Amino acid sequence: MNQEAESQNNIIDEAPVYCARHPKEQTGVRCATCGTPICPRCMVSTPVGMKCRDCGTGRKSPLYKVRPERLLLAYLAALIAGAGTVLLSHIGFLVIFVSMAYGYFAGSVILKASGMKRGIKLEIVTGVGMVIGALAANILPKALILSAAAPKATEWFLFTGLINPFFWIALAIATSCAVSKIRYL
Numbered sequence: 001m002n003q004e005a006e007s008q009n010n011i012i013d014e015a016p017v018y019c020a021r022h023p024k025e026q027t028g029v030r031c032a033t034c035g036t037p038i039c040p041r042c043m044v045s046t047p048v049g050m051k052c053r054d055c056g057t058g059r060k061s062p063l064y065k066v067r068p069e070r071l072l073l074a075y076l077a078a079l080i081a082g083a084g085t086v087l088l089s090h091i092g093f094l095v096i097f098v099s100m101a102y103g104y105f106a107g108s109v110i111l112k113a114s115g116m117k118r119g120i121k122l123e124i125v126t127g128v129g130m131v132i133g134a135l136a137a138n139i140l141p142k143a144l145i146l147s148a149a150a151p152k153a154t155e156w157f158l159f160t161g162l163i164n165p166f167f168w169i170a171l172a173i174a175t176s177c178a179v180s181k182i183r184y185l
Contacts, residue, residue, distance in 0.1 A: 002091035020052070031055055064119035074122060075116040075129045078178070082133025085174045089167035099170045103177025106130070111182055119184050130175045138167060 019025040019039035027039045032049035044056025066074070088095050088102060110126050111117075139162070 010091025028080040035080075046164055066114055066117040066119065066122055070113070070115045070117065071121065071125060071128060074110050075125045077110045077113040078126045079133035080132035080138075081178065082108065082135075082171070082175070083137035085130070085134045085170045086137040086167065089164055089176065092166065094168045095166045096173065099173035100177050102170075103174035104181050105176060107178035107181025110178060116184075118182060122182055126182055127179050130178060131171065134167075134171045138162065 005113075006013055013029055014080055016026050017028065017037045019027050019042065020036045021042045022039050022154055025039035025041070027037050029038055029040075029043060030036065031038055031043075031052040032046070033055035036052045038050065038052050043050045044053055084102065084106070088099055091098060107126070110122075114122055152175070
């Protein structure tokens with residue numbers, strides 16, 4: 001009787017299994033995480049075995065799910081951090097070294113604001129927020145003061161604020177360091 005049960009199990013195990021995404025592809029491989037049948041076209045190799053595309057890319061991980069209010073907080077933190085790069089641009093050549101440390105610090109603050117989440121959305125929010133914050137902090141105060149005093153001179157003074165090479169160096173280094181802090185642990 002025990003042999004009959006084993007033979008029936010073998011028959012069930014030998015039934016053809018088809019890929020979940022490609023129903024015409026017969027396969028014997030299942031995702032290591034969710035158990036979905038996968039074919040060679042849709043499997044992703046990971047250190048713990050073959051996985052389907054959803055499990056292998058980590059899209060389902062809660063680490064990459066940022067709530068909208070946390071994304072907004074991260075954006076606000078990035079705007080403020082970007083505004084801080086304007087202050088860095090006034091220290092001259094040392095901006096190269098100080099901007100790296102400032103960028104990693106800003107990335108840590110943005111990570112805390114996001115609830116320690118990661119992902120491409122947060123990287124984009126960080127980069128865009130820091131650039132917009134820096135440009136706004138560099139241009140807006142000058143524009144408000146000069147537009148009332150001398151409307152014709154406003155354009156020239158705004159342009160001179162943007163040609164400071166240390167501003168662009170500080171912004172580029174700090175932004176790239178902040179984004180890399182969010183991307184990697």
